[in-house]
Amino acid sequence: ARTLRIGLIPGDGIGKEVIPAGRRVLEALPASLGLKFSFVDLQAGFETFEKTGAALPDKTVEVLKTECDGALFGAVSSPSKAVKGYSSPIVALRKKLDLYANVRPVKTVATDPKAIDMVIVRENTEDLYVKEERTFDSPDGRGKVAEAVKRISERASHRIAAMAGEIAQRRQNVRAAGGASVHAAPMVTITHKSNVLSQTDGLFRATARAALEDPRFRGVAIDEQIVDSMVYKLFRQPEFYDVIVAPNLYGDILSDGAAALVGSLGLVPSANVGEGFAIGEPCHGSAPDIMGQNIANPIATIRSTALMLEFLNEEQAAAKIYAAVDANLEEGKYLSPDLGGKAKTEEVIEDILRRL
Ligand code: NAD
Numbered sequence: 236a237r238t239l240r241i242g243l244i245p246g247d248g249i250g251k252e253v254i255p256a257g258r259r260v261l262e263a264l265p266a267s268l269g270l271k272f273s274f275v276d277l278q279a280g281f282e283t284f285e286k287t288g289a290a291l292p293d294k295t296v297e298v299l300k301t302e303c304d305g306a307l308f309g310a311v312s313s314p315s316k317a318v319k320g321y322s323s324p325i326v327a328l329r330k331k332l333d334l335y336a337n338v339r340p341v342k343t344v345a346t347d348p349k350a351i352d353m354v355i356v357r358e359n360t361e362d363l364y365v366k367e368e369r370t371f372d373s374p375d376g377r378g379k380v381a382e383a384v385k386r387i388s389e390r391a392s393h394r395i396a397a398m399a400g401e402i403a404q405r406r407q408n409v410r411a412a413g414g415a416s417v418h419a420a421p422m423v424t425i426t427h428k429s430n431v432l433s434q435t436d437g438l439f440r441a442t443a444r445a446a447l448e449d450p451r452f453r454g455v456a457i458d459e460q461i462v463d464s465m466v467y468k469l470f471r472q473p474e475f476y477d478v479i480v481a482p483n484l485y486g487d488i489l490s491d492g493a494a495a496l497v498g499s500l501g502l503v504p505s506a507n508v509g510e511g512f513a514i515g516e517p518c519h520g521s522a523p524d525i526m527g528q529n530i531a532n533p534i535a536t537i538r539s540t541a542l543m544l545e546f547l548n549e550e551q552a553a554a555k556i557y558a559a560v561d562a563n564l565e566e567g568k569y570l571s572p573d574l575g576g577k578a579k580t581e582e583v584i585e586d587i588l589r590r591l
């Protein structure tokens with residue numbers, strides 16, 4: 236049997252209520268899959284910062300790097316006003332572990348009248364998020380001027396597009412194996428604004444296209460769209476999209492927007508992926524308005540757990556978890572309040588565990 240060591244980083248607020256769901260789902264997987272898990276509890280977040288002075292203690296990074304195959308990250312609270320010395324631990328983790336892709340599937344279940352099944356693959360290391368900003372007094376009467384660097388590299392654009400291509404192929408294999416789908420054939424949509432930003436987005440577009448034209452992606456259709464009209468189409472015709480690849484900023488915005496299409500933030504998973512390492516992370520935050528009430532929806536975390544397994548090449552185990560979640564949602568007997576139900580976090584978890 237393969238043993239995977241998983242770091243558990245609950246963070247703040249409802250992170251502490253939903254991360255245990257990920258662990259319990261992994262422990263409940265059938266032995267026939269030949270998988271074993273061991274866990275290590277790790278600290279990060281605002282509470283950790285207040286206690287120790289570091290939002291992301293070195294030990295957390297060290298243990299992830301040296302001991303773990305993957306991790307689950309809950310959520311962290313960010314103070315509304317800047318606090319000296321505090322910065323987001325998940326952003327730092329992505330950098331330190333070179334988790335260059337943020338992958339976010341957005342999917343409805345069979346009983347939903349909308350048939351949405353897309354994955355957004357966002358480049359995670361560059362673009363405007365290199366945070367090279369400066370402010371200066373203009374010499375010509377415009378007052379202060381602030382500007383930021385938008386950096387796009389061939390290497391990062393190529394590897395993110397290749398990952399999108401691989402995901403498109405993998406999804407096609409799952410469909411071929413009998414999963415119902417709204418898509419007949421795999422397709423990757425390249426997101427850009429190269430009509431205006433001909434050099435930066437132009438490089439992203441050309442590099443992504445070249446990466447996807449590689450013979451190993453034969454059969455994956457290449458589509459490309461300009462980001463603003465793409466948003467229109469994403470809302471009008473979400474069933475059109477299969478896999479979307481985007482530079483960091485557009486990917487950030489598109490993925491939050493797409494999450495709105497499926498009802499609740501409590502449903503949407505993500506994974507931060509690098510070479511041979513993945514961190515599953517629900518898309519929601521620490522939800523201070525509902526913490527401590529045992530009503531947080533654990534599904535975003537449970538799906539993030541499955542997504543992490545996909546990137547650790549345990550697709551069968553992942554498929555089992557997705558199916559159990561879909562069955563829970565389709566039956567609709569144990570739904571948390573964000574979905575209009577009355578079930579407590581614990582009851583949703585138990586219903587999903589029964590179905591594994
Ligand atoms: P949020 O995602 O925490 O909550 C938004 C709304 O969705 C709230 O009404 C909340 O109750 C609801 N919600 C979120 N997750 C839910 C779940 N699993 N089940 C049921 N309902 C759920 O966003 P926010 O309120 O804007 O931010 C709260 C805190 O979280 C802030 O400190 C913010 O900085 C932080 N945050 C962290 C992350 C992250 O860690 N990745 C992401 C977004 C926000």
Ligand code: MN
Pocket residue numbers: 487488491
């Ligand atoms: Mn975001």
